[in-house]
Amino acid sequence: MARHTQTTLVAVAWLAGCAAAANSTQAQDGQARSFPIVLNEQIQFGDVFAGQRLNVVVARQQITVSDTALGNRVSGGSVGQDLYVQNRQYQHGVVSADTALHIEDEASGRLTVVTQARGNEASVAANHAELALDSDQASYGSVRASVALENDSANLTGGSRIATAAYANALTAGGQNTRVTGSIQQSASADTVAQTYAPARYVPGTSHFTAEATANTAMVTSTGASSQNLAVRQTAEGWVGAEAVSSAANAWNSSTTAVAGANRLSTLNAGGLQVVSAEQINTGSVQGRTSTYAYDYGDLRSIAEGAANTVIVGNQDIWVEIDNNQLNSGGVMVEAELSGHNGYDAYVGANASGNTVTAYACSECAGSVNANSVQVNHGAVTATAVTNLSGQSRAVITGTTATGNNASFYVTRTGN
Template sequence: MAKPAPIRLAGTIAVTALCAALASKAAAQDGSVVLNEQIQLGEVLSGQTLNVVDARQQVTVNNAAIGNRIVGGTEGQDLAFRNRQTGFAAAVAQTRLNMAGQGNGRTTIVTQARVNDTTVAANNARLALDSEQAAYGAARAASALDNPDAHHLNGIAMTSAAYSNSLHAGGRNTVVTGTVRQLATQATVAETYAPARYVPGPSQFHAEATTNNVQIAGTGSSGQRIAVTQDNQAWTSASSVSSLANAHQAATTASAAGNRATLYNAGGSQVVGIDQTSHGQVTSRARTFAYDYGDLRALADGVGNEATVGNADIWVEVDNRQINTGGVQVEADLRGHNGYDAYIGANATGNSVTGYACSDCSGVVRATNSQINQGAVSATATSTLTGNSRALITGTTATGNAASFYVTRPQ
């Protein structure tokens, strides 16, 4: 499969003629037709700053910056979906919370940045995809707590997520066919920073950066015949940092991927072609510190190219090609004084592919796999416990190319 070419802008007459030709062709067929073209030329900025003294109940923040977005679907009628999204400028989302006193309820912060975003579904119908997404601007998402002396009595959940191109498709009792192409040339960065004094409730601090992301899922009586092409040419970084004086149960996690394609099918044949190329460096860092703790965790993972193709039915056919020339660097750092259990892990992979079918239905997997990794892959974990602790569990894995094809029992 060829690499995706940059999307060329056509003149108004050419675009109108193209849409008219496609509409005329589709009119002769049964079903619905969506012809979408979106071009974002200016920066998209979304910011929230909260100054709170004492909160008797919850503090919940949702903050998103999206350059191009389309959402659609159909029920009981076939859908032909042609999508063209081009983002020439950055999508940036930033959230800052300054809690001067204490929060009695749970603190929840979700910050997202997406240059191009597509969601389409077909239930009890066929879905024909022809989608192209090109991101020439950066995606940046950042969440931060400004006051390290605050008390969050019912715990914290903080997530920063950045995607240059993202597509979700599928449905119930659907057959998904066609092509998906994604290209990104600028950085994709997610950062979470969380200092606090007292957090007796469960806490999660997460950063996720995926430059090109495709998720296609069919449930019920479904099937797939799809080709996915992803090209990442820039830096992908996820960084999550927490510093807590007293934490009962706190997990700090980071996940970064240059290209990620996840395809799941429930009840029919699945024929998938994957072509992933990642030239940019991928970095993932999870760092945490707690003076007193009960359960403390720092977990990070990073991958240049990742493909997962799974079918709960008989037939899976995978044609996979992955090339990673950018390095993958994953770091986890855990520091604690007095506490109980500490967990730390770092996993780094250049190229990864997984394909599986159902064992109870005499499943068959046919796979053609080509993986080339030219970038350095490293996974490091650093643990420092200066006082009394009960347990420390650590693990690191660095892999250039990983492939797994098997037949499994359905869940």
């Protein structure tokens, strides 16, 4: 239930086959043909709030909660006909999603809570056709998502999944048997924050508590006989924070995870040439933090990750060409904490990086990777793991990794 919702401009365009919003012509192989065009412009000035509060004493079956706040959203697609998409999305107000849950006694069924806040979101696809992109997303207002369990004496006997996610700008594109071309621009200047707070008393089922915050994320996936030729630029200036906290007197199998990232780009292709030019600039701070506690436990995990700039380019065909430029001047700080008394297995991990790029091609196809990569990191990168076990345990496994710049280029077998 929304506490307050400011008017949100949403455009949804679905173009399939010959159904098109507009038509134009272009010459190809000496012939003129028509193709669909989507021209989308969305500007959100007001604040957008979505909120829920649940007060439950006993629930014998499932408790499922979905809470989403969106600034601007567009989706579109085409089947069997080329598609051109020009996208302009600008979010100026605050976008916030908050969920509060009070369980007085017991949730004997599965507890599922998913809370998301997204400033600008675009999703486009072309199947058995070409997809041309010209996308620009800019987020000027803060984007926040939070979930809080308010009673630490609750019994979550059916297990649980509690997740928060905050994205300032998000784009997904691709399709099957498609050629994806064009440019993608994303910029975020305010805070992007996700927080999960989940105390309880007795959690005998499998439980996952997660928080993920990303300023700019773009994913392009093309399968079948496909190819890509893309230019992507991402800039982040604000604070990006992801925090997940959980506790229980008795937890059987419980994992607590936080992932924070300023700029992320993932392009995956399966059947043709792949050419990607990527530029990522981060000047804001990135923080990922997890904390979990259980007096008695079976499998207890605390994993935190943070990265300023990340690029992944993968092709299951013969040719990858990447021109990569990454600059980070903001700090990256990651902390994972685990505390317990008696139990079996405890896992703690903290991974932090300034700039990371990975590119690979298919070795079975005599693949080739051609890379021109420049990575510059000025910011401090810190990864810390803290483990406190006061009683007996069977296994304790911990690890930390802090990396300023990391580049990996290789060829791999299909499916690896």
